[in-house]
Amino acid sequence: MRKSSRGDFVFSADRLIRLVVEEGLNQLPYTECTVTTPTGHKYEGVRFEKGNCGVSIMRSGEAMEQGLRDCCRSIRIGKILIQSDEETQRAKVYYAKFPPDIYRRKVLLMYPILSTGNTVIEAVKVLVEHGVQPSVTILLSLFSTPHNDSRPLPSLQSVIILLSLFSTPHGAKSIIQEFPEITILTTEVHPVAPTHFGQKYFGTD
Amino acid sequence: MGGQFSRLPLGPAPRRRTASQCQPEPPLLRTSKRTIYTAGRPPWYSETGAPVDEAFVIGLCGGSASGKTTVATRIIEALDVPWVVLLSMDSFYKVLDEGQQALAARSDYNFDHPDAFDFELLVSVLRKLKKGKSVKVPVYDFTTHSRRREWKTVYGANVIVFEGILAFANKELLKLLDMKVFVDTDSDIRLVRRLQRDIMERGRDIVGVIKQYQKFVKPAFEQYIEPTVQVADIVVPRGGENSVALDLIVQHVHSQLEKREITVRAALASAHQGQPLPKTLSVLENTPQVRGMHTIIRNKDTTRDEFIFYSKRLMRLLIEHALSFLPLKSVTVETPQGTMYEGKRFHRQRITGVSILRAGETMEQALTAVCKDIRLGKILIQTNLDTGEPELHYLRLPKEISEDYVILMDSTVSTGAAAMMAVRVLLDHDVQEDRIFLLSLLMAEMGVHSVAYAFPRVRIITTAVDKRINEEFHIIPGIGNFGDRYFGTDGPSAWCESDGMDC
Numbered sequence: 001m002r003k004s005s006r007g008d009f010v011f012s013a014d015r016l017i018r019l020v021v022e023e024g025l026n027q028l029p030y031t032e033c034t035v036t037t038p039t040g041h042k043y044e045g046v047r048f049e050k051g052n053c054g055v056s057i058m059r060s061g062e063a064m065e066q067g068l069r070d071c072c073r074s075i076r077i078g079k080i081l082i083q084s085d086e087e088t089q090r091a092k093v094y095y096a097k098f099p100p101d102i103y104r105r106k107v108l109l110m111y112p113i114l115s116t117g118n119t120v121i122e123a124v125k126v127l128v129e130h131g132v133q134p135s136v137t138i139l140l141s142l143f144s145t146p147h148n149d150s151r152p153l154p155s156l157q158s159v160i161i162l163l164s165l166f167s168t169p170h171g172a173k174s175i176i177q178e179f180p181e182i183t184i185l186t187t188e189v190h191p192v193a194p195t196h197f198g199q200k201y202f203g204t205d
Numbered sequence: 206m207g208g209q210f211s212r213l214p215l216g217p218a219p220r221r222r223t224a225s226q227c228q229p230e231p232p233l234l235r236t237s238k239r240t241i242y243t244a245g246r247p248p249w250y251s252e253t254g255a256p257v258d259e260a261f262v263i264g265l266c267g268g269s270a271s272g273k274t275t276v277a278t279r280i281i282e283a284l285d286v287p288w289v290v291l292l293s294m295d296s297f298y299k300v301l302d303e304g305q306q307a308l309a310a311r312s313d314y315n316f317d318h319p320d321a322f323d324f325e326l327l328v329s330v331l332r333k334l335k336k337g338k339s340v341k342v343p344v345y346d347f348t349t350h351s352r353r354r355e356w357k358t359v360y361g362a363n364v365i366v367f368e369g370i371l372a373f374a375n376k377e378l379l380k381l382l383d384m385k386v387f388v389d390t391d392s393d394i395r396l397v398r399r400l401q402r403d404i405m406e407r408g409r410d411i412v413g414v415i416k417q418y419q420k421f422v423k424p425a426f427e428q429y430i431e432p433t434v435q436v437a438d439i440v441v442p443r444g445g446e447n448s449v450a451l452d453l454i455v456q457h458v459h460s461q462l463e464k465r466e467i468t469v470r471a472a473l474a475s476a477h478q479g480q481p482l483p484k485t486l487s488v489l490e491n492t493p494q495v496r497g498m499h500t501i502i503r504n505k506d507t508t509r510d511e512f513i514f515y516s517k518r519l520m521r522l523l524i525e526h527a528l529s530f531l532p533l534k535s536v537t538v539e540t541p542q543g544t545m546y547e548g549k550r551f552h553r554q555r556i557t558g559v560s561i562l563r564a565g566e567t568m569e570q571a572l573t574a575v576c577k578d579i580r581l582g583k584i585l586i587q588t589n590l591d592t593g594e595p596e597l598h599y600l601r602l603p604k605e606i607s608e609d610y611v612i613l614m615d616s617t618v619s620t621g622a623a624a625m626m627a628v629r630v631l632l633d634h635d636v637q638e639d640r641i642f643l644l645s646l647l648m649a650e651m652g653v654h655s656v657a658y659a660f661p662r663v664r665i666i667t668t669a670v671d672k673r674i675n676e677e678f679h680i681i682p683g684i685g686n687f688g689d690r691y692f693g694t695d696g697p698s699a700w701c702e703s704d705g706m707d708c
Contacts, residue, residue: 011577015575019525022518028493030493035500035505036504036505037504037682037683037685038505038683038684038686039680039682039683039685041681041682043500043503043504046493046496048494048497190546192544194541194542196541
C-alpha cells in the first residue's frame with residue numbers, strides 16, 4: 001500500500017519472509033528417525049540432512065537473510081550482486097561470493113520480487129558456473145508474476161530453491177523455461193510487481 | 206480460634222513442591238476431618254465448565270459505629286481462605302446534586318435513610334459477584350459526594366462479606382445473603398464512638414455531629430435498622446470483641462465451603478475416551494519442518510539452547526496459523542505504482558494475549574513478534590499436589606477485554622484442567638466464548654476433549670495431539686515438563702555444562 005509507513009512495511013514483509021523461508025526449508029531432504037522423550041517413550045520423527053546454504057541476490061535479497069538466519073542459526077550465506085547495465089538494460093553480475101564447497105550444497109536462492117526474471121536467470125547462471133546444479137536450487141521470493149506458480153516437489157535432483165515474496169507471471173515463466181528443474185516458492189503471483197520493495201525496505205526511497 | 210482449625214507444621218510436612226524453593230509454603234488449613242484450602246482458588250465450576258456454586262455471602266448489619274468493620278475484618282482473618290471480598294454499602298451512596306451537597310455541608314442531609322443508597326446498583330453488583338462474575342464497584346468520594354471516575358474491579362470471590370447500616374433493608378438484597386449477622390452494640394457506646402470518630406478523625410464540630418445524630422442517625426436506627434434484627438441468623442452483642450460469636454460464624458462458613466469442594470480433574474480423566482476429535486480443533490499442518498522441530502524438542506538429549514530455539518520457531522508458526530482464523534474483510538488499497546490491489550484486513554476489535562504462567566509466558570514473544578502493540582494478560586494456575594486440582598493464584602488482565610479476541614497460551618495441555626480454569630476466568634470477564642483461541646504446542650487428546658466438551662465454541666489450535674497421558678497426567682510420548690526444560694529448572698545438571706558465554 002502506498003501509505004504504509006516504513007515500519008509497518010518492514011514488519012509485514014518480515015512476517016511474509018519468515019513464512020516463505022519456513023516453506024523453503026520444508027523442501028529440503030530429510031530422513032526418518034526415532035528419539036526418546038523425557039517421559040521415556042519413543043517418538044517417530046524426522047531429521048534434516050546437512051549441506052545446505054543460502055544465497056541472496058543483492059540488494060533486495062539481503063532483506064530475506066535475517067528471516068533465514070532466524071530459522072537456521074549457522075547456515076552459510078553467499079551473495080551475488082546483480083545490477084542492470086544502464087546502456088543495454090541487461091542484468092549484469094558485478095560480484096559473487098559463495099562458500100567454497102557450494103557445488104555440493106543445496107541452495108536456497110533469495111530474491112523477494114520476481115518481475116521479468118532476468119536477474120534470477122543471471123544469478124542461476126553464476127551458480128551453475130560454480131558447479132551448483134539448477135535442480136538443487138530453491139528460489140524463495142515474496143512476489144511472482146503468474147507464470148511461475150508451478151511448485152515442483154523436491155526430488156533428489158532439485159536442490160536450488162528460489163525464495164521470493166512476489167512474482168509476475170512472466171518472470172516465473174521465463175525462469176522455468178531457462179531452468180525447468182528449479183523450485184520456486186513465493187507468497188503471491190500478480191501481473192503488477194511491487195518494484196519498490198528494496199527502496200521501501202531499506203528506506204532509500 | 207479454638208482447636209478446630211490449625212495450621213500444618215511447616216517442617217517435615219510431606220508436601221512436595223516443584224516451584225522455586227524461596228516461596229513460602231501456602232497457608233494450609235485443616236478441619237478436624239481434612240485439609241480444605243490452600244493459597245490458590247480451587248475450581249468453582251464443574252467438568253462442564255459451568256459455575257457450580259455461587260459465592261457464599263455473609264451480610265453484616267448494625268447501627269452506625271456498632272463495629273461492623275471490625276467484625277468483618279475479624280471474620281476474614283479467622284476464615285483465612287483466599288479469595289474473600291469485602292463489599293461495603295458506603296460505596297453505593299447516591300451521587301448528590303448541588304442542593305443536596307449544600308445540605309450535606311450543613312449536616313442537613315440524611316445519609317442514614319434508605320433513599321441515600323443506590324440499591325438498584327448494589328443489588329446488581331452483588332448478584333453478579335455472587336455468580337462469580339467480574340464486577341466494577343464504584344469508589345465514593347465523601348468530600349465531593351460523588352463517585353470517582355475510576356471504579357474498582359473485583360473478581361473471584363469464594364466468600365463475600367457485605368456490610369452496611371441498611372444491609373437488611375431491601376428485599377432483593379436479603380435474597381442474596383446466605384448468612385445474616387446483626388452486630389448489636391449499645392447505643393451509648395455507639396454515640397461515644399461516633400463523636401470520637403467524627404470530631405477527632407474527621408475534624409467536624411461537636412454541634413454539627415450531635416445535631417446530625419439526633420435528627421437523622423438515631424431516628425433512622427430506630428425506624429429502619431433496629432427492626433431488621435428479626436431477619437438476622439446470628440446477633441453479635443459487643444461487636445468485634447465477641448470471640449465466641451466470631452468462632453461460630455467462621456465454623457459455619459468453613460463447613461459450608463467444605464460441602465462445595467469440587468474435584469474436576471478426576472471427572473475429566475474418565476470422560477470422553479475414544480470420542481472423535483472436535484471440530485473446533487485445528488492442528489498445524491504436519492510438514493517435514495514441523496516434524497523436524499518436534500523431533501528436536503521432544504528428544505530428551507536436546508540441549509536447552511536448541512530446545513529454546515526450536516520451540517520458539519514452532520511457536521511462531523503456531524501463532525501465524527492461529528491468526529489465519531481471525532475474521533477478515535476485503536479492502537482495496539493503492540500501490541505505489543498507482544494500481545489498485547484487492548487485499549484483506551482484520552476488521553474486528555482488538556486482539557489480546559493471555560498467557561497461563563509459567564510455561565505459557567514463553568509464547569508471548571512469538572505473539573508480540575507477529576501482533577504489534579498487543580495487550581498481554583497473565584494467569585497463574587498451579588496444581589495443588591495434595592488434591593491434584595488446579596488452583597488460581599494470580600490474575601492480571603487488561604481492562605475491558607469483553608469485546609476482544611483473546612489468544613490464550615499454554616505450552617502444553619494434558620488433562621485440560623488448567624486451560625479450562627483459564628477459559629472460565631475469561632468467560633467470567635465477559636469475553637465471548639467464540640472469540641477465545643486456546644493455543645498450545647502440544648495437547649493430549651483428553652485435554653482437547655475436556656476443553657471442547659466444556660466450551661464447545663472455544664477454538665483449539667495446536668501443533669500436535671498425542672494420544673495418551675500417564676497416571677501423573679504427563680502427555681505420552683510428550684515433551685517432558687516444558688517450563689522446566691525451557692527455564693532450566695529441571696533438576697541438577699553438570700555445573701560446567703557448556704552454556705557458552707551466557708551461563
